[in-house]
Amino acid sequence: MSEDVTERAARNMSPAIDEESDGTARPVLPSHPAVRAADAGRAVTLENVGFRYPNGLEVLRGVSVGIPTGEVTAIVGPSGCGKSTLLHLLAGLLHPTSGGIQFNLDERNERHRLAMVFQQDTLLPWLTVRDNVSLYYKYHRSRLLLDEPFSSVDEPTRIGIHQDVLRIVRALNMTTVLVTHDLAEAVSLANQVVILSARPGTVAAMHKIPFEGERDVLTLRDEPLFLEIYGRLWRDLSRQIPRGKLSDG
Numbered sequence: 013m014s015e016d017v018t019e020r021a022a023r024n025m026s027p028a029i030d031e032e033s034d035g036t037a038r039p040v041l042p043s044h045p046a047v048r049a050a051d052a053g054r055a056v057t058l059e060n061v062g063f064r065y066p067n068g069l070e071v072l073r074g075v076s077v078g079i080p081t082g083e084v085t086a087i088v089g090p091s092g093c094g095k096s097t098l099l100h101l102l103a104g105l106l107h108p109t110s111g112g113i114q115f116n117l118d119e120r121n122e123r124h125r126l127a128m129v130f131q132q133d134t135l136l137p138w139l140t141v142r143d144n145v146s147l148y149y150k151y152h153r154s155r156l157l158l159d160e161p162f163s164s165v166d167e168p169t170r171i172g173i174h175q176d177v178l179r180i181v182r183a184l185n186m187t188t189v190l191v192t193h194d195l196a197e198a199v200s201l202a203n204q205v206v207i208l209s210a211r212p213g214t215v216a217a218m219h220k221i222p223f224e225g226e227r228d229v230l231t232l233r234d235e236p237l238f239l240e241i242y243g244r245l246w247r248d249l250s251r252q253i254p255r256g257k258l259s260d261g
């Protein structure tokens with residue numbers, strides 16, 4: 013890979029929050045009073061989180077979710093339901109307007125270990141994402157927030173990326189939150205899938221994914237259980253699509 017591509021990837025994957033690399037005073041953890049130590053085994057706990065933008069738009073309502081340490085949590089939901097907003101809350105870039113977020117502060121230097129791939133970064137070629145995730149995590153980061161990072165590549169390529177990302181995430185024991193519109197991606201990568209309702213986003217359903225951390229994402233797709241879980245997710249998600257949209261299409 014050329015140096016140019018690696019550098020570009022590094023720029024695009026630069027952490028949302030990082031005192032060390034850019035020296036600016038961006039918040040590393042929310043100074044919100046609701047931030048306390050979270051339950052053991054959970055990297056982050058959202059308790060009844062609500063969020064309203066300053067213009068009054070209510071985007072999230074009563075969201076309670078535990079993010080297990082070292083596992084992958086996928087978040088799916090209709091467009092505009094507040095998924096990206098939720099990631100910004102998890103990154104500490106926004107604060108809940110009601111409820112609270114507890115970050116587990118037990119992990120050593122946890123506050124230095126967060127990286128976020130923003131939704132606008134999705135045009136990155138997959139190699140830069142993969143290479144950069146691995147490069148980046150040489151520098152001791154343990155939490156990864158991904159906002160539709162693989163949506164711009166074709167399906168076979170995407171499945172290859174899934175295997176790579178899963179390997180890296182497992183090897184480095186990274187607590188990962190993945191926002192995606194791709195239910196197969198959610199089933200392939202996640203240990204749990206949170207389905208949000210249409211805006212204001214609430215937790216419509218929560219599914220545990222029973223597959224091992226080390227999975228072969230390609231053969232997984234032939235397993236009846238994969239299709240069964242996919243079907244369950246789809247049924248829950250399709251209930252969140254406004255009726256007009258289904259009959260229009």
Ligand SMILES: Nc1ncnc2c1ncn2[C@@H]1O[C@H](COP(=O)(O)OP(=O)(O)OP(=O)(O)O)[C@@H](O)[C@H]1O
Pocket residue numbers: 065066067069071089090091092093094095096097098131211
């Ligand atoms: N800064 C802002 N001020 C006001 N409204 C906003 C702001 N940012 C986003 N919104 C609105 O909040 C709602 C939720 O946005 P968000 O980006 O979190 O949704 P999303 O679930 O990520 O959508 P998508 O699936 O399209 O990525 C949308 O209606 C969006 O237009």
Ligand SMILES: [Mg+2]
Pocket residue numbers: 095096097131159
């Ligand atoms: Mg979004």
